[in-house]
Amino acid sequence: MDAMLITGAVQKQAWMDRTMPPVEHVRGDIWSIPVDFSQAPVRYTFAYLVMNGAGQSLLIDPGFDSARGRSQIAIGLERAGMTIESIVGIVSTHLHPDHLGMAEHIAGQSGAWIGMHPRESALLALYDDEASVTEVDQRWLEEIGVPPERMGELLTPPATIRYMQGLARTTLPLEDGDFLPLPGRSLRVVATPGHTPGHVCIVDEDNEIVFSGDHILPRITSNVGLTSTGTRRGALAQYYSSLDRMKQWPDFEVLPAHEYRFSGLAHRADDLARHHRERAQEIVNAVGSSEGYSVYSIAQRISWSRSWESLHDVNLRAALSETEAHVDFLIDAGKLEIGGGEVMRLVRRHAAV
Ligand SMILES: [Zn+2]
Ligand SMILES: [Zn+2]
Structure with a gap:
């Protein structure tokens, strides 16, 4: 199994320099166009333009919608020698605004179809x-033991609801298994639930490329179970099997939605699974051996890349979602047990995971 190799060297350098990577011709009829998302630590999303040689194109993950983002897409299209009217379809790997955000604007300009998994549309x-x-x-916040004084910051703000x-x-x-309707290209939809319930990757077997969305990123371990509403049951188990699934293309180049492109997919998938097992x-x-822990109190006791005290609002929500995804997995695996009481009370059963 090949080790990880950064194929997007210019992108990686830009990541380290904290600048925007350039629009790049990846290979064949594929271009990467970074789109501004500077309000989040990931800083940008790669929109991928895939052409078919007959003047048509697809845009995978158009990115967050902003004036700057729109002009970045326009410049990217120009560099690739295409127009917005050439875009016949838009794929969003999942519903997060840094992926789906600009779809409406581009579809409005081009008349393109907008494709996403039905589970994301339902959310x-x-x-x-x-x-x-x-x-x-x-209901969710109470169930996972969030103290009343922190409820306010964790409820989805009305502005976010309206945005969504x-x-x-x-x-x-x-x-899953569909082929994207772009004549002359063979682009297969692979369902990879975990990060969100209806996340998909797109596999281009002819070019040995995987468009991985947020499922597999080179450096960040993407959050598991990050649906903004509704149930997170089974998210981690699904994520593990979605990692396994992608290993059938072990050496394909990975074109992720953030950071930089790389090869060594199977290697990275194993790394990510290991990270979650350690977690x-x-x-x-x-x-431990005591009773009476809620998801919230466990999250307080484990390590975070930023300190627990610095986690607020959406970041705190993400931390709680991920902790819950783990707890849920451990209960199903018989490693933890739920006791009675108003919030989830957990009892440790086995020391080794
Ligand atoms: Zn995401
Ligand atoms: Zn993302």
Whole structure:
């Protein structure tokens, strides 16, 4: 199995220099166009333009919508010798705004279809009912033991709900095994739930390329179970099997949505699985032999790349979602047990994960 090799050397340098990477011709009829997302630590999303030699193109993960992002897409298209009208389809690997955000704008200009997995579309539809988003949030936060004084910052803000309501709706549901409708190209949809329930990767077997969205990134371990609403049951188990699934293309070059492109997919998939196993062990240790831990109190006791005290709002939500995904997995695996009580109470059963 090949070790990881950074194929996007210029992108990696830009990442380290904290600058925007350039628009790049990856190879064949594939271009990478970085789109601004400077309000988040990932800083940018790669939109990938895939052409078919007959004047048509697809855009995978158009990125966050902003004036700057729109002009970056326009410049990228120009560099590739294409126009916005050439875009016949837009794929969003999942519903997060740094992927789906600009789909509406581009579809409005080009008439392109917008493709996403139905599970993501279903999650997005939940935002249509603002009251129920708050209700689902509240129930979830209580269940995982969030103290009342921290509820406020963890509820989805009304502005976010309205923003999500404004995101593009899918016009082409993408199911596992589908091929994207771009004549002359063979681009297969592979369902990779975990980061979100309906995340998909796109596999280009002819060019030995995987468009990995947020499923597999070279440096960051993407959050598991990060749905903004609704249930997270089974997210980690799904993520593990989605990592395994991608290993059938062990040496394909990975074109991720963030950071930089690389090869050595199987190697990276194993790394990510190992990271989560270590995390699980840390949780089991944190629970110890005592009873009465909630997801919230476990999250407080385990390590985070930034300190627990610095986690607020969406970052705290992400930390809690991920802890819950782990706890849920450990319960299913028989490593932890839920006791009674109003919040989830956990008892350690086995020391080794
Ligand atoms: Zn994401
Ligand atoms: Zn992302």
